[in-house]
Amino acid sequence: MDWKEHGQALRTALLFIILYAAILGGSWLYLKSDDLHAEIVKPAPVQKVRHAAPAARQASEESSSRLIRKEYTVDKGDSFFEILKENGVSGEEALDIIRAVRPVFNTAKIHPGNTITLVFCPDNESLCELQYEISDLKRLVVSVKGDKIRARRMDVEQEEHVVAEDDAQPPEGKDQTAAVPAAPRAPAEERLAHGLRQVEVKIKKGQNLFDILRNRGVSAAEIDAFAKATRKVYNPRGIRPGNTITAWFTLEAPTHVKRLTYEIDDRSYLDVRSEGDSAFKARIRTLELDTVIEHGSGTITNSLYESARAEGINHEVVMELVDIYAWNINFFNDIQPGDTYSVLYEKYYVKDRFKGFGRVLAANFVNQGESHVAIYYENERRGIRGYYDENGKPLKKMFLKAPLNYRRISSGFTHSRKHPIFNVNRPHLGVDYAAPTGTPVCALGAGKVAFRGWIRGYGNTIRVKHPEGYVSHYAHLSRFSKGLAVGKKVDQGDVIGYVGSTGYSTGPHLDFRVSRHGTFVNPLALKSVNGPALHGKALAEFKRMSAQRMAMLSEPSMRVALDHLDRPEQAGPKIAAGR
Helix, strand or coil: CCHHHHHHHHHHHHHHHHHHHHHHHHHHHHHHHHHHHHHHHCCCHHHHHHHHHHHHHHHHHHHHHCCEEEEEECCCCCCHHHHHHHCCCCHHHHHHHHHHHCCCCCHHHCCCCCEEEEEECCCCCCEEEEEEECCCCEEEEEEEECCEEEEEEEECCCCCEECCCCCCCCCCCCCHHHHCCCCCCCCCCCCCCCCEEEEEEECCCCCCHHHHHHCCCECHHHHHHHHHHHHCCCCHHHCCCCCEEEEEEECCCCECEEEEEEECCCCEEEEEEECCCCCEEEEEEECCCEEEEEEEEEECCCCHHHHHHHCCCCHHHHHHHHHHCCCCCCCCCCCCCCCEEEEEEEEEEECCEEEEEEEEEEEEEEECCEEEEEEEEEEHHHCEEEEECCCCCECCECCCCCCCCCCEEEECCEEEEECCCCCCEEEECCEEEECCCCCEEECCCCEEEEEEEEECCCEEEEEEECHHHEEEEEEEEEEECCCCCCCCEECCCCEEEEEECCCCCCCCEEEEEEEECCEEECHHHCCCCECCCCCHHHHHHHHHHHHHHHHHHHCCCCCCCCCHHHCCCCCCCCEEECC
């Protein structure tokens, strides 16, 4: 082969090599372009987030739609506690709800025919919300989130609710007698003339006395005279939504108001009467309050609350008993099956209509074989008021038995304890009360706030100074009560903070300590610190009254006429003993 042929062969081989390389390079670029394309069209994380929001919202809506609502109509004799229990709420949670509701609504005043709505979470185990129609204008709403319970009263917006027949003024030119009710519902002691129209109006939010009278045809001048006479004894602007106004109007035109009454509260009402020629006389009338003494007793099988309710004793009375014995009995840990109790308490009536419960007058609680007597004694002249045992010693101690409602004591007072975090032996000069986050913490006794702030290891901490050199310490709090400040005076039982787990803590609890003159003492040994006992004439007076009350406790069927010792400074209301 000559060089010419050899060169041509080389060129042909080189051409094949170049062509092969081009084919390989094109294939690589093609494959590489596919990879780039896949990365571009692959859904990016941000796109996933965009699609997740509607899905979450849809899931939330589906979850909301799965909420279980139960409506219960209150029957005569029903109690708030029993209704909650019958609808799957535990006794402990029912008590927590009642305690949360007490500041805004008296649960003893639920009315037959009204509706309680219970809303449960989709698992049908936990209560999320409770609603109760207090009246046409007010609703009770209770929200439950874990250990946090919030209760509030809410206004119900609605039109005016008129109770009477023929509330509207008959049009002019019509026969006005056709619209007159058969008979005015005047009180029996009033002899009203025939030919008057009685109207009852339940006041709505934003409504005033001028509107009520003007809408029924009374002239502005007469309303002005009416208001001037009324202001001498009561401010007409003080009328409240939900209360009732009853008015009697003339039938002939122009319309005149002859009399108007307004319920101020359970015992008093405004009474305004016409004296002719647009003259009115107004006065406040007070209804007689009758007090009936009721007796209750029972034996505990599970809890005081459930036993008392089974015996027909209202939960308000039970709560009062718990408060009375707070210094002597721990109703969470000390109560045992077989313990017995008996109690005397007041019930108030106005014209045979029940108006609420008064105070507990006497009680005897036998706890683990030990009798605890409580007798209420009051003497305004000497400035004495409270509960005493049968010997005239006060039940109220300088300090509460515990500053909170706790589940258990997780650590006691000791000079050597292995620290749960640092694993070394250290003194623990206090008591740890295990309780859920948010549990209210009360001042152990009356005193003044000496410290409110953060202490390393103890987290949010409060110190309260008490008489006789005592200082109480509250640590690991989640937060402080609103308005609490250094130098502020607090009374025994005032809520000062809430259980938490701040500082060096392995879980929610209250680290509670007490020192006296700078030395820490065991808080569980403070229950014997007493207040002053009765003596002299006050003790003799108390002994006479105590004998009567104890007789009524032991013999509930015996009628005992309580004399002036019950209220030595004033004439007491009519009192009867009964069951």
